Structure formats: C-alpha cells, structure tokens
Amino acid sequence: MENINLEEKINLSNYTTIKVGGFAEYFSQPNDVDEFINLIKWAHVNNQKCRIIGAGSNLLINNIFLKGLTICTKKMRSIKLQSETGIVVAEAGVMLPKMSNMLAKHGLQGGEWTVGIPGTVGGAIYMNAGSEKMSLANNLISVQVIDTKTLKIFEIEKNDINFQYRFSPFQQNNLLVISAKLLFEPNGNIEKLLETTKKNLKQKTDKQPYDLPSFGSVFKNPTNTYAGQLIEELGLKGFKIGGAEISTMHGNFIVNKSSANSKDILDLITVIQQKVLQKKGIFLQPEVRMIGFDYP
Numbered sequence: 001m002e003n004i005n006l007e008e009k010i011n012l013s014n015y016t017t018i019k020v021g022g023f024a025e026y027f028s029q030p031n032d033v034d035e036f037i038n039l040i041k042w043a044h045v046n047n048q049k050c051r052i053i054g055a056g057s058n059l060l061i062n063n064i065f066l067k068g069l070t071i072c073t074k075k076m077r078s079i080k081l082q083s084e085t086g087i088v089v090a091e092a093g094v095m096l097p098k099m100s101n102m103l104a105k106h107g108l109q110g111g112e113w114t115v116g117i118p119g120t121v122g123g124a125i126y127m128n129a130g131s132e133k134m135s136l137a138n139n140l141i142s143v144q145v146i147d148t149k150t151l152k153i154f155e156i157e158k159n160d161i162n163f164q165y166r167f168s169p170f171q172q173n174n175l176l177v178i179s180a181k182l183l184f185e186p187n188g189n190i191e192k193l194l195e196t197t198k199k200n201l202k203q204k205t206d207k208q209p210y211d212l213p214s215f216g217s218v219f220k221n222p223t224n225t226y227a228g229q230l231i232e233e234l235g236l237k238g239f240k241i242g243g244a245e246i247s248t249m250h251g252n253f254i255v256n257k258s259s260a261n262s263k264d265i266l267d268l269i270t271v272i273q274q275k276v277l278q279k280k281g282i283f284l285q286p287e288v289r290m291i292g293f294d295y296p
Contacts, residue, residue, distance in 0.1 A: 004028075004042050005035070006069075012061050015053060015072050017118060018256050019213040020265060021061035022292055024070035031075045033091060033178055037153065040146050040176065043069045050148060051291060052176055054093060054120030057216050058127060062292030063262045073122055081106050086186040087141070091179045092122025096129075096136075097201075104193035108184035110139055112196045116204030118216060122177040127289065128168045137163040139182045145175040153178070166220050166287050209247045213256040218269060219284040227284050228252035230276050241268045266293065 006028050012021030026048065030036040043050040049068030053059060056072075076093035083106045090099060100115035113134045114124075123129065124136045125143060140158040147154075162169055170177060204210070219227035231237070231251030238248045240257070242264030247253035254268055269286060277283050 004038055006042075010070075012053070012056075012066070012070065016056035016059050016061060017213060018060065018215050018254070018260075018265070020063070020256060020260060020262050021056075022064040022066050022262075025065065025067045026069040027072070028069065029072045029075050032078065033076065036071065036073065036076060036092075036178065037146060039069065039071055040148060041151055044148060044151055050176075052092075052122070052126075054123035054126075055095060055118055057118045058123070058129070058288055059215070060262060060265055060288050060290045060293075062290075064292050066292055073120060076122075081108065083107060084186060086184045088182045088184060089179060090121045090182065092120060092177045094121045095119070096121065096124060100197055101194075103184055104197045105190065107188045107190045107193065108186055109188040109193060110184040112193060112200055115197050115201045116208075121180050125177050125180055126168055126170045127287070128163050128166055130166070135163070136180075136182070137161075137168075139184055141181040141183050143180050144178040145170075146178055148174045148176060171289075207250060209249045209253055209255050212247075214247065214253050215288050217252045217287050218254050219252055219272070220287045222282050222284065225282070226252070230280050230282060230284070231272060234275055234279055236272065236275065239268075239271075241271065244268045246272070262293075266290075 006026050008026060010024045010027035012024055013019050028039050030039055051070050053072050055074060073093035076091040079090045079094050081088050086108050096114040096117045096119055100111050103111040113131045117129055119129055128135050128137055142155045142157050144155050221227050228251035236246050237251055239246045243256060243258040243260030244264040245255050245257045247255050254265060273284050
C-alpha cells in the first residue's frame with residue numbers, strides 16, 4: 001500500500017490544545033486525501049482501531065497507551081473558494097480561523113463567527129461546533145466521507161444528516177469526514193467583512209483565556225441558560241484540582257495551569273457537574289469529546 005507513513009508511541013499531549021494526552025500505538029498525519037484514504041485502508045486490512053483528531057481542541061485524551069491508529073488531519077488543508085457562487089470545498093483539516101479570513105478576503109459572508117473557534121472543518125462537522133446560534137451545519141451543502149467498514153467513499157447531502165445541538169451522527173456511525181462542500185453568500189463588502197471578522201476575534205480573546213492551554217467550552221449550554229453563567233454563580237471560577245483550573249476569565253473553560261493530567265481534568269469536570277446539579281438542579285453535559293475513558 002502506497003504513501004503509508006506511520007510513527008509509533010507518539011505522545012498525543014503535543015496534539016491537543018489543553019496539552020494532555022496518552023501515547024498512540026500508531027500515529028500519522030496525512031498530507032492529502034489520498035494519504036488519508038490509504039491510512040484508513042491500512043487500518044481496515046490490519047484490523048486496527050482507527051481514531052481521528054483534528055486540531056485537538058474540544059478533546060480530552062486519557063493518559064494511557066491507546067492501541068490502534070490515531071490520525072491527525074491538520075495537514076489536510078486544501079481549500080477552494082468560488083467568489084462568484086459562494087461555494088467552498090474544504091478538506092477536513094482546514095482550520096476554521098484560516099477559512100474565516102479567506103472568506104472575508106473573497107467577499108463571502110456568513111463565516112465571520114468561525115474566526116474564534118480553534119478547530120478544523122472536519123472536527124466542526126463531527127461536533128456540530130458553533131457559537132451562539134450559529135453552526136457550520138447552517139452553511140453545509142454536503143460531506144464527502146469514507147466508511148471504515150466497507151471502505152466506500154461517497155457524498156452525503158446535508159438534508160440526510162441529522163444535526164442536533166453540538167451533535168452529528170458521525171459521533172456514532174462508521175463514517176469519517178474527508179471534506180465538506182459549503183455555501184456562503186457572495187458579493188459582500190470585503191472591507192466590512194474583514195472588520196467584522198477582526199472584531200469577532202477580539203471579542204473572543206477578550207472574554208476567553210486564549211493565553212493558556214484549554215479545550216474551548218467544556219459544557220453544552222442547557223436550555224435557556226449558559227453553562228458558564230451557572231458555574232460562575234456558584235463562585236467556582238479559579239477552583240483547582242491538581243494542575244487543572246476553572247478559568248478566572250470564563251466559567252465554561254478549564255485551563256491547564258501547570259502540567260495537569262487527564263485525571264485532574266476529568267475530576268474537575270465531575271465536581272462541576274455535581275455542584276451545579278446540587279445547587280441548580282441542572283446536569284451539565286460535556287461538549288468535550290473524551291478518548292480512552294469509560295465515561296458514559
């Protein structure tokens with residue numbers, strides 16, 4: 001099989017934004033779609049479990065040895081924009097902030113909000129990531145996927161994907177995102193779009209702890225309220241377990257202050273859930289994807 005470049009026993013803490021993770025038995029970063037597909041085929045032929053990580057944001061990996069193949073898609077960053085039609089085709093590893101800036105420079109409206117999300121296009125579709133009431137699913141036309149069981153590659157239309165709040169069926173099925181076709185509104189005012197994009201980024205960095213390793217938001221927002229607000233009302237900002245701390249800047253952020261491990265972080269998530277349930281009667285659902293845990 002061509003273009004297979006595998007590394008062994010790689011420390012995944014270097015590939016997550018919170019700087020925590022175990023060791024991957026096999027690891028690879030494909031440069032393009034062909035390499036990605038060959039890796040999936042290799043895992044299938046060799047009966048190896050296959051897990052995908054993008055930018056490593058919104059991801060907690062247990063400090064254990066993870067058997068099988070871990071693929072990081074960050075080098076799959078081809079993006080094609082049609083300024084006239086507003087159609088964008090982006091590979092799974094394209095970073096959202098990069099796409100946001102490119103959209104603005106080409107006069108395409110509707111992606112200005114993505115500038116502050118430190119994830120990839122593939123990860124955003126998998127998690128149905130968003131900000132406020134916006135999500136990438138709003139702009140989606142179709143997704144190109146590979147089925148890990150049959151190795152078939154095909155396109156799924158957006159109407160055939162049951163997106164829900166911070167959820168997509170890709171979290172439960174055998175399909176891996178290769179690329180996405182998106183639609184944005186063409187003929188926008190480039191100057192205004194660049195200004196809005198810049199303003200959106202500043203609002204995020206002013207309110208959120210971008211200077212420290214974190215996931216981004218830890219919990220999904222319950223109906224009619226905000227997870228961060230509930231946590232802050234209980235006076236939990238600054239509460240620590242080991243090297244993990246609830247950000248003093250934003251209640252729905254956990255930051256790695258000093259060599260936190262996965263147990264510190266999971267314990268802190270559990271304490272927050274217990275306290276909010278006891279005091280507010282609301283169970284906070286993690287938005288963070290967890291790998292290598294028995295977490296339900």
